[in-house]
Amino acid sequence: MEIITVKDILKTYESYRKEPGLLGTVKALFNKKVFHTHAVKGISFEIKKGEMVGFLGPNGAGKTTTLKMLSGILYPTGGEARVAGFDPQKRQNDFKKRFGIVMGQKDQLTNVLPLMDNLVLFREFYDIPEDVFKKNLDELVDALGLRDLLDVPIRKMSLGQRMKCELVAALIHNPDILFLDEPTIGLDVVAQKNIRNFIKKYNREKKTTIILTSHYMEDIEELCERVIIINFGKIIFDGKLKDLISRYAKDKIIRVTATKEIPMESMKAYGKIEESDGVKIAIRVPRTDVKSTAAKLISSDLPIDDILIEEMPIDDIIREIFQSAN
């Protein structure tokens, strides 16, 4: 069953151009040069209940704008969206109770207050019955290891801890849908991993539909089976991560381990050298030529000890998709 349907949604921002300097400011007062930024240019997709979907794209691709339209923060310039049976534009309270949102670059909690006080306020906002509140609180706080931090003002916490608090706040009312906008931005590797593990587990246990934007490939790779790639306001791929690889990765990587140093010159004949320290060399070869190249390498008189054939790293594939779209 579809919980989110988006049809030809688009968003155009209005901005002003201003020449530099004081004179420019004065000029802009009288004659504003308006220009339009087409942040999202008509995208459509559907998301099923319980799915975990990753929105992937470079900065300014339109990921956050899309998320903001789905949560009702922004009005779409055109198109239609249905989220949990509601029109997000109308911003009904019944709609708002159905989703939670974490914006990685904007804290929603009052940082001079401890987490617990913030949550008490949220309990009032969302009208959560006391017993449900207690149960959710215990589950979330234990899962994220925040038990000892409940009474510490948010501003005294590390960035990772704050993000965990944001997650608790976004989930305290048991939403059907969770929007995560860059939930791991600026976090260290361990903190990123913790957050990812939690999200994965939560989705599995609660069947909450989760939509996540990130420009960290690892987030998407580890969490989302399905990925929607956006660039310049358009969807360029929507499907399973592994289909993305077979569709877009025209090349494969052959990793050669040698018994002694191989001169670069002699390797160049086989394919494009991706990395090399003389003994361990990775070359990039068109998918169709992989077998024959591997065979040639083995039968050559180079001092080769081992050969491995790999898919291209997903990071590289996506980078190439973005670059070719440019």
Added chain:
Amino acid sequence: MRKFLRQSWIIIKLAWQKNLNYRFTVFMYRIGEIIEVLVLIVMWTAIYSGGGGMIKGFTLSEMVTYVLIGNLFSVAVRNFLPDHVSREIEHGRLSAFLVKPVSYIRFTFTNELGRIFLATILSVLSQVIVILFFLDRVIFNTDMSYILVIVSMVFFAFIIELLLGFLIGSIAFWTDEVAGLQASIDRVKRFFSGGYFPLSLLPVSLSSASGYLPFGYSFFVPASLYLKKIDLAQGLRGLMIQAIWIVLLSLILGFVWKRGLRKFEATGS
């Protein structure tokens, strides 16, 4: 209704807690307020000593009382909404509220009640302490009917200030540079409230025009009532004008807020 009150009480309690984080700042602000009052008293004392026991019907005692009592009222009605609201718009914190099942306007008003609580109590206390130092020069009015009208007037002025503050803060929807504008509006408000000198010192046309503006009711009018410079009937008329302003400003706020939100949604911050 019970839910409403419970929610409001929780919002207010949390606002107190937030505010206590800045207790030193809250305390230090009071020093400036006291100095302002003292400067005004010194100034008027100097002017009166130059000759003439009366200026436009005010004796020195009346003028000192005007300054002291008027400032007591003006600190009681004040709030910090312009700064608060504009900052929430500029920094996009408003987004966080738009996704929550709560009315931002209601939340902010309730929150402000809690937030100004400490500052207002301290301001009123410090003004009372200043008054104690001038006991020999202050005129007392213990007429209950006057006090009743004055208290109602100050309460209405408090509500008007909240609405005005919210409106001024909403300017941030249209420009990033609210601070300067706010400061200017504050000066104009202070002038028309009678905070610099009694409005009756103004040319008649200006002073009678100011009667239709909401500003005088937070300083000049209640202080004049206290001094019995104007009578109860005029006080009641003032309450009517205030009531009209409350309705008007509420409507304007509703309209402006709706327009502002549309703008906010169009630009997205």
